[in-house]
Amino acid sequence: MCFTSASGMSTNRITYSSIMKKFSLFLSLLLSFVLTGVYAQSLGDFKPNDDSFKPGKIDKGTKEMYIANFVINFEVYKEAIDKKREGGFGRTVKNASKAKAAVGLSTLDKESLQATADKLYADFVAEMKDKGYSLISAEEAGKTAYYEGWKKVTGPSIFEIGLPGILAVVPSGYSYYYKEQNAVSNKLAGFAKGSQDLSQELNDAVVADISLVYAFTEVSKGWNIEEAAKVKIDVNYRLAHIYHFSNEKTEEARGRITKYLDTSKQEATLSSYANFTRGKLKIGGSPESQYAGSLKSCLEINDVLKKEKIVAYSKQTRATATIQNPVVIIRGDNYSETTKWLEPDGIKYSEGMYNAGSKFLSYHTAEVFE
Numbered sequence: 420m421c422f423t424s425a426s427g428m429s430t431n432r433i434t435y436s437s438i439m440k441k442f443s444l445f446l447s448l449l450l451s452f453v454l455t456g457v458y459a460q461s462l463g464d465f466k467p468n469d470d471s472f473k474p475g476k477i478d479k480g481t482k483e484m485y486i487a488n489f490v491i492n493f494e495v496y497k498e499a500i501d502k503k504r505e506g507g508f509g510r511t512v513k514n515a516s517k518a519k520a521a522v523g524l525s526t527l528d529k530e531s532l533q534a535t536a537d538k539l540y541a542d543f544v545a546e547m548k549d550k551g552y553s554l555i556s557a558e559e560a561g562k563t564a565y566y567e568g569w570k571k572v573t574g575p576s577i578f579e580i581g582l583p584g585i586l587a588v589v590p591s592g593y594s595y596y597y598k599e600q601n602a603v604s605n606k607l608a609g610f611a612k613g614s615q616d617l618s619q620e621l622n623d624a625v626v627a628d629i630s631l632v633y634a635f636t637e638v639s640k641g642w643n644i645e646e647a648a649k650v651k652i653d654v655n656y657r658l659a660h661i662y663h664f665s666n667e668k669t670e671e672a673r674g675r676i677t678k679y680l681d682t683s684k685q686e687a688t689l690s691s692y693a694n695f696t697r698g699k700l701k702i703g704g705s706p707e708s709q710y711a712g713s714l715k716s717c718l719e720i721n722d723v724l725k726k727e728k729i730v731a732y733s734k735q736t737r738a739t740a741t742i743q744n745p746v747v748i749i750r751g752d753n754y755s756e757t758t759k760w761l762e763p764d765g766i767k768y769s770e771g772m773y774n775a776g777s778k779f780l781s782y783h784t785a786e787v788f789e
Contacts, residue, residue, distance in 0.1 A: 463719030476708035483624035493633040496523040496584035516753040518648035520731035528765030540590035557594035569596035615699040615706035658775040660714035712783030720771035
C-alpha cells in the first residue's frame with residue numbers, strides 16, 4: 420500500500436494486510452495449478468486428427484452459422500456373443516456351444532447427463548458468438564428446400580437411437596431435423612445430400628455438424644481356435660474416435676435362405692467428429708471449404724470406471740466312436756452366460772464426459788476459427 424509521510428514524500432510500507440493478500444494470491448495460484456494437474460490426469464493422451472479441404476476459407480466469409488447436428492451418443496449396455504458350430508471329423512463329433520457376455524451401467528444420473536449436454540452445447544454456442552458468429556435458427560433453416568419433408572426435434576431429450584444399449588442426449592433448447600428412414604434411428608440428425616448443399620441454401624453460412632460418442636466397452640478380437648465359444652469384453656471408458664456396434668438379432672429375422680448367410684448380426688459404426696462446411700463449388704458440387712475434425716485414437720477418461728475384463732466361456736463336448744460303441748450322439752448345445760452390472764459414480768461419469776468433450780471441441784474450433 421502507498422502512504423504519504425509527514426514530509427509529503429510517498430513511501431512503500433509492508434503491512435500485515437498486504438502480506439495476507441499476497442499469501443492469498445499465492446494460494447489461489449497454487450490451487451489453480453493443482454486443479455489443472457488433476458484435470459490433465461483425468462484424461463488420457465489427446466491425439467486429434469483432421470482431414471480438411473481449404474479449411475482456412477471457412478472463417479473468411481459471412482459470419483453466420485447453422486448447427487445442423489449436435490447430438491451426443493453414449494453406451495450404457497453391451498452384449499457380445501460367440502458361437503461354435505457342431506461338427507466333427509472321422510469318428511469324432513462335437514456339439515455346438517455358445518457364450519454370451521453382457522455388461523451394463525446401472526448408476527448413471529439422468530439429470531447430470533442432460534446438464535452435461537447442455538453445458539457442452541452452451542460452451543460451443545458461446546465460443547462461436549465470441550468469434551463474431553450469429554446463429555441461424557432451426558425455424559429459418561427449416562424453410563429451405565433441403566429440409567422439405569423432415570421433422571424437427573427439440574431438446575431436452577434422452578432416447579435410444581435404434582441400436583440397443585446406445586442412448587442419445589439432446590441439449591435443452593437445441594433443435595434439429597431428421598428423416599424417418601434414417602438408417603440408424605428415426606430421431607438422429609442427418610444430411611439429405613451434403614452439408615455443402617445446405618450451406619448454399621443458407622447463403623454460404625457455415626454448417627456445423629458435431630458428434631460425440633462415449634463408449635465404455637471394447638470386444639477383444641482375435642482368432643479362437645479352441646473347441647469352445649469365448650467372449651471377452653474390456654471395460655474402458657472413453658470418447659471414442661470410432662465405435663463399432665454389433666449385436667445378435669433374434670432368430671425370427673432368419674429365414675430358409677438367410678440362415679445360410681451371416682445375417683444374424685446388427686452392425687453400425689458411430690464416430691466422434693467436429694465438421695464445418697462452407698459453400699458449394701459450381702463445378703463438381705463439392706464444398707468450397709471444409710474442416711473435418713476427429714481423433715486418431717480414443718481419448719480415455721480415467722478414474723471413473725475400473726478397467727477390467729468380462730469373460731464368458733463355453734467348451735464344446737466331444738465324443739469319439741469306438742468298436743464297442745460305434746454310434747455316438749451328443750444331445751443339446753452347451754451355453755454359458757456372464758452378466759455384470761457396473762456402478763460408477765453418476766456425477767463423475769458426467770464430469771468425465773464434459774472434460775473429454777470440451778477438450779475435443781475446443782481444439783477443433785480453435786483450429787478453424789480465428
